[in-house]
Amino acid sequence: MTALAATPPAEARAAPGRFEVRLAHDATEIDAAQALRFQVFGEELGAWPLDGGGGRRRDVDRYDAVADHLVVLDHAVPDAPAVVGTFRLLGREQAACAGGFYSAGEFHLEPLLQEPGEVLELGRACVAPAARGLPVMHLLWRGIAEQVFLRGVTLLFGCASFPGADPRRCASALAWLRRHHLAPRALRPHALPHLRVPPEFEVGLECSSRPPHLPPLIEGGLRLGGFIGDGAAIDREFNTVDVLMMVRLHEVTGRYARHYARAFREQARSSGPFAGAVRG
Template sequence: MTHQMTLLAKGRYVARIAETAGDLQAAQALRGACFSTDGPDADRFDSLCRHILIEEKASGRLMCCFRMLVLQHAHQIAESYSAQFYDLAALGSVQGGCAEVGRFCIREGVIADPDILRMAWGAITAIVDAENLQLLFGCSSFKGTDVTPYIDSFNLLKARHLAPLPLRPRIKAPMVFGFCDLPCQAPDLRAGMRAMPPLLRTYLLMGGWVSDHAVVDEALNTLHVFTAVEVDAIPETRKRLLRAVAETA
């Protein structure tokens, strides 16, 4: 990797971009553990991405990792990981650069620490500002391929967070769950938010939106939805909070 730099250092944690083959291997090992793959999780997109590591300062232990594929123009979105699963042609009209955030993992067994997620978004914000990006997107994954535990979540996404029609991804994957076809019913908001992946919850709090279907990914044993947030649409108060974290060194 060539993007050698520390992005943030705050409290117990430091966020940095992977510098060595060993850094990448550590991220792939954590991903493999989180996704329950047979060994490290690696694919052809790893060589194209910046890999962000969030480590405990005192021990150097890797607590969280994710990768970012920065695209200078939205019409390059067909080159993304997500484009394997979703027809993203409608997003090619978005003006400006964009970035795909993927393979987001927090170490299993770690006591929930909101500072880890806060550091992750601070690091993302630093890259968004440095590259003047206009759109963040990716696949937000629910564990397992059984939709039953997530019905409230999917009802909530259907009721409040669908992509605008002109930008909505179309079906491409062979196995999908079209949650827009669920019977109309008021979702249990608390249960719905609680069952969502932390990354997806944060996207939604920033005004993000999702596809109208989930992809059944048996290889990673997940259900995932295409998720995006337009940077200009993020509420100003939240932008200030994110930049306050991103500017803390």
């Protein structure tokens, strides 16, 4: 998980049928998702170095070849629909093919991976600047909900980011998250020592009972009943401070569970066997 997500399930106005959410069908759609990621993470947020696409201005890494790419297509764009939002999805078998989960580069995941059932890592979340304020992230969450049902996922997880690699900028938020939303010990991953934010930025501060301003993706995870791992990691390549966010699906907050279960049932009724797309 990364940046620029809105808290689910936010509604916004858009022409009916304008947007479609589904897994990318082919290399062209994956390439468009990688171009969007480069635009957001590289050009907008200052990630560096970030061009695994051989100079084509694409964010590409080894996980892309085995992952599923959830995309939102905007059919209002002339000639061909544009990818305006994306999430990368990685399950256990896919991660094994890539040598592990992406998050394992920043966090020791062994406690989390002992969780029974299927787990799903969410990453590279972004929305095109022109599409923010439209229901793009809402549709991405609906697409994730459908994948959860289809795959029998019991746990969602991924890196969620604070912008900037200076932990002083997010110290109060880290302290608040640690005090109020730390994962159960048996499930709790921890940041790798060489990347971990110094403890004084997490536990050495007085922390208000009122939540601080949080990045939307972290706020959205908390609304779903999620929690964080032990410690935050500094990601200098992406110019962020990351926490490991987890959501146990059986603990999802009531109204969100009902909302996404209903969305999946509606899709199943309208499409018969899952067709892999939702229009909104």
